[in-house]
Amino acid sequence: MDFMVFQYPMITVQACLDGILLGILFALIAYGMALQWGVMNIINIAQGDLVILGGYIAYFMYLYGIHPAWGVIIAPIIMFFVGVGIYKLVINKVVDRDLFISILATFGISILFMQLMNFAFGADVVLANSGYGTTFLFDSAVVLPNSKIFSAFVSIVFAIGLVIYMKKSKLGRAIRATAQNARAAKILGVDTEKVYAATFGINAALCGVAGALISITFTIHPYMGLPYTIRSFMIVIVAGLGNLPGVALSGMGLGVFEEFADYILGTEFRIGAVFLLLVLILVYRRFKLSRKREYLK
């Protein structure tokens, strides 16, 4: 245990800002997961692997001399089609089954993706350099890499864009209708099959954006997907489905929580602390639910 983070106010500020910037990025991934979960009742274990695949797209652009920031545009386009492809091949066969089957199916996809990426891109840890500088605040006591600010900014832009798209466009409305009641939507002439495919594609595209941002801010490795899946799962269960402000807030909360866990417990317990929090929240939710049930009795 180390409480240095509270002894120096500037470190506290640093930890909070780092956490918030990171959390916004997590929230983008979690939003994709919430969308898919809400519309199709599918928990996508391969979420993190889609993120990493998006990262590789940006990395390869960087390798061929294109600035990796363009990955934010290119990766989602490619990933959209990857998502639709996965839907047509696998997900449409499990979409009406129970949650367990879809978890198994996406778990399989996750393993397949990991191995394929390892096979295709190699087991080296890679990153894309953006060349963005650094922002110094408070007489350079607080340091923020511009790449982190850039990723938070891009995440916000994509999140807002998506919300508007969901509200205004025809497909967006069809998606929301299907989420509310798939059968009723079908009766009213919504092609739910198309809606499902589009939803999976949009989720994969969001993962692509997040992956490109991660390749710019952190590192990419074929086996690094799972922590992103866990984080987004956790953000979604805290916020609830279809609650975008909630997703954004719990994303930032998780980011700050992680940073503080890092300082206080040590970096080695960073991901461990997330898992622990997940268990606690699940237990708490169950406890709350069982109390509610007792009232009903």
Added chain:
Amino acid sequence: MKINKIILSFISAVAILLSTSVVSLAKVVGDKIVLGAAISLTGKYSSNGVHTQNGYNMAVDRINSMGGVKVGGKTYKFEIIYYDDESNPKRAAQLAERLISQDGVEFMLGPYSSGLTKAIAPVTEKYGVPMVEANGASRSLFTKGYKYLFAVLAPANLYLDVAIRTAVELNGGKGVRIAQAFEQDAFSQDVRLGILDAAKETGSEIIIDDKLPKELNDMAATLVKVKQMKPDVLVVSGHTKGALTAIRQIAEMKVDVPMLAMTHCDAAKLSKQHGKNSQYALCASQWHKTLTYKDNFFKDGMTYAADFQKEFGYDPPYQSAESSAALLVFKDAFERANSFDQKKVRDALAATNMQTFYGNIKFAPGGQNVDKPMVLFQVMCDGAGKCENKVVAPLKWASAKLIHPIPKWSDR
């Protein structure tokens, strides 16, 4: 029914045929000495696994083409049976069993990484199969009393020992303040133990002692602490991801520290992936091509590097060089033992005292190589941003002078 029977007997016949032919492949057959190796060709160690395999193959071709191994007046050629261990320790142990008990291999080469070597060593030990390994540096491999394990490389605890001693020397013999961050795996923790020993002996103080997770891709918290506490030396070891993450974030956060010492810089291709940001980083290495060791097969480091480049199309990392050296050790031991008796070969291995292009090789009773110091190189860049690794310590082989302290980011 009849057809089924025919098919069945056909399959069993083929199976029997196959199994006998596998056995006849085994050990020393005709003019071949068959070695076995489980190598990570897929999975998370696959890139270093391939470096290891290339190193082995290069040495096999070279030794065979230069006359092979002479035992009892007869000439033998090396051959290696490879299996892919999928970077998985359990699989590696199974494959070692298979190589020994099914394929009849009597001599083994090591896998890649300390973890996998640890999984295989009890198996080779059980069967009394001599194993020369080139990629397992963890100290714990050499404290278990294994009799049949020989490592051509220096143990992990010596990796960054030189860095601390150099820092103390430059500080006028006074102890330094050390900040360190290590991944929690066998290898990195051994490097850490080495630093603790060196700190104790030199009267240095460890002011930050962080552990890094396996999924490491963010060490901002450690670096913020480093900024605050201003240590004299920052030591980071967490395989390639540790090296890459550290350089990226040190550059982004403009962390000023007089000395930065790391492991796995060349595996991470630091100077290529990070360019000028990696400048001045000190890296521990088992080998560097500019070292002046010599042997009859590869001549010296520079020739080895050129030949390797010609054959595989890339500059050899030290993982390949040490793997090639393992074969030279085996050849030497076979010829001195003048026999293929496992015990005699084992004793010959234990008495090894030779120089290869990779370094001097002499085994301690625990099996580690005690005659080859680690080298430190520093990433140095020219004005055009082209970066190179130059050996700076030990002084005997230094091709450049250590730049110390590292210039501040504001002055670069």
